[in-house]
Amino acid sequence: MAAPETSTAAVPTLYTNNTLRNAFGGVLSFFILLLIGVLAFSIRLFSVIKYESVIHEFDPYFNYRVTQFLTKKGIYEFWNWFDDRTWYPLGRVIGGTVYPGLTLTAGTIWWLLNSLNIPLSVETVCVFTAPIFSAFASWATYLLTKEVKGAGAGLTAAVLLAMVPSYISRSVAGSYDNEAVAIFALIFTFYLYLKTLNTGSLFYATLNSLAYFYMVCSWGGYTFIINLIPMHVLLCIVTGRYSSRLYIAYAPLVVLGTLLAALVPVVGFNAVMTSEHFASFLVFIIIHVVAFVYYIKGILSPKMFKVAVTLVVTVGLAVCCAVIAVLIALVASSPTKGWSGRSLSLLDPTYASKYIPIIASVSEHQPPTWPSYFMDINVLAFLVPAGIIACFLPLSDASSFIVLYIATSVYFSGVMVRLMLVLAPAACITSGIALSEAFDVLTGSIKFQLPGVTSNAEVDAGETSSDTSEAQTDEVKAEKPDDTSKNRPSKKSKKKERELAENPPAKATAKAKAKAEKKRLLALPLEASVISLLLLVVLGAFYVVHSVWAAAEAYSAPSIVLTTRSRDGLHVFDDFREAYAWLSHNTDVNDKVASWWDYGYQTTAMANRTVIVDNNTWNNTHIATVGTAMSSPERAAWEIFHSLDVKYVLVVFGGLIGYPSDDINKFLWMVRIGGGVFPHIKEPDYLRDGQYRIDSQATPTMLNCLMYKLSYYRFVETDGKAYDRVRRTEIGKKYFKLTHFEEVFTTHHWMVRIYKLKPLKNRIRGKAKKSKSKTSSTSSSKRSGTKKKNPWL
Amino acid sequence: MARTSSSKENAQALFHSLRSAYAATPVNLKIIDLYVGFAAFTALIQVVYMASVGSFPFNSFLSGVLSCVGTAVLAVCLRIQVNKENKEFKDLPPERAFADFVLCNLVLHLVIMNFLG
Numbered sequence: 084m085a086a087p088e089t090s091t092a093a094v095p096t097l098y099t100n101n102t103l104r105n106a107f108g109g110v111l112s113f114f115i116l117l118l119i120g121v122l123a124f125s126i127r128l129f130s131v132i133k134y135e136s137v138i139h140e141f142d143p144y145f146n147y148r149v150t151q152f153l154t155k156k157g158i159y160e161f162w163n164w165f166d167d168r169t170w171y172p173l174g175r176v177i178g179g180t181v182y183p184g185l186t187l188t189a190g191t192i193w194w195l196l197n198s199l200n201i202p203l204s205v206e207t208v209c210v211f212t213a214p215i216f217s218a219f220a221s222w223a224t225y226l227l228t229k230e231v232k233g234a235g236a237g238l239t240a241a242v243l244l245a246m247v248p249s250y251i252s253r254s255v256a257g258s259y260d261n262e263a264v265a266i267f268a269l270i271f272t273f274y275l276y277l278k279t280l281n282t283g284s285l286f287y288a289t290l291n292s293l294a295y296f297y298m299v300c301s302w303g304g305y306t307f308i309i310n311l312i313p314m315h316v317l318l319c320i321v322t323g324r325y326s327s328r329l330y331i332a333y334a335p336l337v338v339l340g341t342l343l344a345a346l347v348p349v350v351g352f353n354a355v356m357t358s359e360h361f362a363s364f365l366v367f368i369i370i371h372v373v374a375f376v377y378y379i380k381g382i383l384s385p386k387m388f389k390v391a392v393t394l395v396v397t398v399g400l401a402v403c404c405a406v407i408a409v410l411i412a413l414v415a416s417s418p419t420k421g422w423s424g425r426s427l428s429l430l431d432p433t434y435a436s437k438y439i440p441i442i443a444s445v446s447e448h449q450p451p452t453w454p455s456y457f458m459d460i461n462v463l464a465f466l467v468p469a470g471i472i473a474c475f476l477p478l479s480d481a482s483s484f485i486v487l488y489i490a491t492s493v494y495f496s497g498v499m500v501r502l503m504l505v506l507a508p509a510a511c512i513t514s515g516i517a518l519s520e521a522f523d524v525l526t527g528s529i530k531f532q533l534p535g536v537t538s539n540a541e542v543d544a545g546e547t548s549s550d551t552s553e554a555q556t557d558e559v560k561a562e563k564p565d566d567t568s569k570n571r572p573s574k575k576s577k578k579k580e581r582e583l584a585e586n587p588p589a590k591a592t593a594k595a596k597a598k599a600e601k602k603r604l605l606a607l608p609l610e611a612s613v614i615s616l617l618l619l620v621v622l623g624a625f626y627v628v629h630s631v632w633a634a635a636e637a638y639s640a641p642s643i644v645l646t647t648r649s650r651d652g653l654h655v656f657d658d659f660r661e662a663y664a665w666l667s668h669n670t671d672v673n674d675k676v677a678s679w680w681d682y683g684y685q686t687t688a689m690a691n692r693t694v695i696v697d698n699n700t701w702n703n704t705h706i707a708t709v710g711t712a713m714s715s716p717e718r719a720a721w722e723i724f725h726s727l728d729v730k731y732v733l734v735v736f737g738g739l740i741g742y743p744s745d746d747i748n749k750f751l752w753m754v755r756i757g758g759g760v761f762p763h764i765k766e767p768d769y770l771r772d773g774q775y776r777i778d779s780q781a782t783p784t785m786l787n788c789l790m791y792k793l794s795y796y797r798f799v800e801t802d803g804k805a806y807d808r809v810r811r812t813e814i815g816k817k818y819f820k821l822t823h824f825e826e827v828f829t830t831h832h833w834m835v836r837i838y839k840l841k842p843l844k845n846r847i848r849g850k851a852k853k854s855k856s857k858t859s860s861t862s863s864s865k866r867s868g869t870k871k872k873n874p875w876l
Numbered sequence: 877m878a879r880t881s882s883s884k885e886n887a888q889a890l891f892h893s894l895r896s897a898y899a900a901t902p903v904n905l906k907i908i909d910l911y912v913g914f915a916a917f918t919a920l921i922q923v924v925y926m927a928s929v930g931s932f933p934f935n936s937f938l939s940g941v942l943s944c945v946g947t948a949v950l951a952v953c954l955r956i957q958v959n960k961e962n963k964e965f966k967d968l969p970p971e972r973a974f975a976d977f978v979l980c981n982l983v984l985h986l987v988i989m990n991f992l993g
Contacts (some may be wrong), residue, residue, distance in 0.1 A: 283957070283964060283965060283968075284968075284976065285950070285953050285954075285957070285973070285976035285977060285979075285980050286976045286979065286980075288953075288980065289976075289979060289980045289983055292983070293983070326964065327956045327962060327964065327965075328964065330952070330953070330956065331953045331956065331957075334949045334952070334953070335946070335949055335950060335953065335980060338942055338945055338946040338949055338984070339946065339980075339983065339984055339987070341942065342938075342939070342942050342946070342984070342987045342988070342991060343987055345935070345938060345991060346987065346990060346991055352934060352935075352938075355938060374952075379894075381961075382894070382897035382898065382901075383890075383893055383894065383897060384893065387889065387890055387893045387894075390886045390887075390889070390890045391890050391894075394886070394887060394890065
């Protein structure tokens with residue numbers, strides 16, 4: 084910056100004051116951001132401290148197994164991997180059905196560390212990937228909010244995101260799932276989009292496409308981006324905010340983004356053929372039409388332009404109608420109008436429960452309850468409306484994007500509780516804006532009214548001249564309503580300051596007096612400002628306390644290890660790992676294990692055995708087969724499992740200790756899904772008065788089904804009364820024998836029970852002379868009776 | 877009758893004014909426009925070919941068409957940034973605009989080569 088030419092004493096100090104303040108602010112921001120990163124990382128470590136460094140839940144085990152394969156065999160094997168240890172006998176093409184972003188990221192980190200001779204195991208890298216990327220995500224939030232409102236709002240939004248419980252719940256240390264990296268990719272893509280929108284630089288447009296590619300690699304939720312950005316472009320066009328920067332921000336993204344999305348094997352040609360992407364193509368065409376119209380308007384005189392419009396409208400309308408009719412016919416001809424099942428259930432929340440019970444049965448796909456909003460985003464829930472209002476004063480392209488983002492994410496979070504995660508960054512950004520604006524107003528009022536400030540002429544001249552330079556830049560801004568970027572006026576304001584220094588000071592003080600008067604009227608009373616400031620700080624304190632509590636108590640459970648507190652201290656239930664270890668040590672490597680699909684990933688990852696169905700739930704019929712087997716009597720179930728080469732059956736039973744997520748509680752889904760494909764399973768057969776019951780009032784079908792028998796076999800030996808602690812009742816049938824299965828293992832707290840299929844007898848009896856238990860009579864009647872009904876014979 | 881003749885006059889006047897306005901644009905912009913037209917024409921030929929012969933290696937078709945469309949879009953962006961009448965890009969030196977154009981094309985064609993199959 085060249086030195087100013089006038090020799091007034093105020094100006095050089097103004098210069099150095101401002102640069103000094105800027106430099107100090109920059110260094111402070113850097114340290115604050117560093118601390119925010121450390122905070123985001125460390126708040127997610129509670130589960131490692133309370134339990135151990137272990138992978139949580141179900142899905143992360145699959146990702147962990149894939150990462151292990153990647154690190155052992157290399158990337159070419161990974162792309163071509165056909166997994167034959169799951170979905171027996173179908174197998175699964177892993178390379179083409181998994182979103183590779185997470186595993187490739189963790190694999191790269193592991194490889195990098197190992198090549199630097201830091202020997203971390205794959206499990207450690209997988210466990211700590213999520214906290215690291217949450218630190219990156221909060222830095223990305225800072226950058227994003229800085230584009231919208233400035234650095235102060237950016238820092239506030241970053242610290243809010245580092246601690247928001249909804250994001251913590253899916254990114255604790257150990258939760259090695261897609262969202263861990265996907266949320267970072269989401270925020271970073273949005274940041275680059277807004278940066279391109281504000282600066283109009285093609286370089287950032289390229290980076291935007293690459294960040295979008297990373298997002299497509301990581302998560303199926305990328306369709307949110309590719310629908311939100313076109314919606315925003317359309318909004319800008321319709322509200323008259325079209326500019327060439329909008330074209331540069333959008334058009335390259337569509338072309339490059341579609342190509343990059345088609346590169347990922349999971350998406351493939353879906354990038355151009357499914358309805359989820361059609362919005363982007365439609366808006367692509369629309370923006371070209373609009374750009375062309377603006378161009379023609381620019382080179383023609385107004386009269387000629389009117390002539391052109393009438394001509395084009397008459398001809399173009401006919402062509403447009405024809406094209407749209409063809410398009411509608413094409414789309415309407417497919418039964419789901421080209422949308423996938425999951426996306427359809429987002430648009431029509433009742434779709435899944437009517438047509439696809441599998442999607443309806445996943446607990447993460449249920450709508451959230453009202454208290455979960457307060458639990459997950461806490462204080463932000465009522466800061467968001469203030470932030471939306473702050474976005475409108477003044478409305479820029481970037482702030483209109485934020486308003487659209489929060490509106491759509493609130494709707495989608497209302498449909499599926501899993502999508503509260505997409506709401507979290509939007510809520511943090513808007514609340515950060517609101518808090519920052521509030522702090523600005525309050526501290527400005529306090530600073531204005533503190534004794535000693537208004538009497539200091541030098542500082543006053545410095546402040547007000549910088550204010551007048553701001554006023555002049557405001558005028559410049561008012562002249563060009565399109566020019567809403569924050570970066571450009573900074574260059575212009577520096578130029579204006581230099582010009583200001585050369586202007587006669589009399590003009591400056593006249594303007595300064597007007598500005599000071601305006602500020603005096605806008606300032607709030609001193610006491611009110613101080614108290615409001617304190618109350619806002621207390622609000623932040625409540626938020627921090629709640630977030631830390633949620634991270635420590637609510638969201639840190641690894642769900643593969645359970646703990647309870649009793650009078651004797653902490654009680655640990657490690658039954659799942661006990662069962663998987665037994666399986667891996669006591670069975671043959673090629674043995675097949677059948678269980679409900681929840682435990683598939685864990686069984687393949689920890690016990691290393693082939694499973695029939697797992698959490699990927701891509702084949703409804705296969706799952707319905709297992710569900711039918713679990714709902715059938717012993718003989719029919721044995722037939723089904725035998726046809727699938729199953730050797731062991733695994734059930735989870737929580738009745739002894741009161742674990743509520745066991746298979747009996749999930750039994751209704753087995754009946755529904757099985758009954759959806761095999762009509763001989765009818766749900767009313769299992770219901771008494773519309774409820775599933777296992778006590779003495781249960782229906783005979785229920786008391787005879789495999790799930791009941793495998794869960795409650797020998798249960799009466801525990802306390803003599805067979806009292807089920809989850810259902811809170813004694814069971815109906817207490818003494819029975821198994822004819823086609825034998826129990827091989829039950830864990831310490833009876834949580835996991837493993838049974839082996841008995842081989843066929845060599846001699847078949849002609850008629851069952853003795854009927855000790857009901858099962859043999861039903862099995863004999865089934866043997867002699869209708870073979871046609873059971874599709875497995 | 878009078879309406880059609882006046883509309884015909886209007887159309888002719890419109891065509892004339894469009895032509896004279898376009899002739900006034902600088903030569904470098906006209907070169908870029910020529911490039912955009914060429915790319916769009918190539919894309920059109922590819923679509924016609926696909927319609928007549930069939931879309932079997934669909935990824936090849938997709939990468940071919942999208943490379944043409946992509947480079948046309950990027951050329952339009954370059955034209956926007958280089959055009960002296962655009963007040964928003966007054967501070968942007970045209971060399972920087974061209975460098976961005978080259979970089980973006982590089983990335984685009986890298987992806988195309990990968991996807992061509």
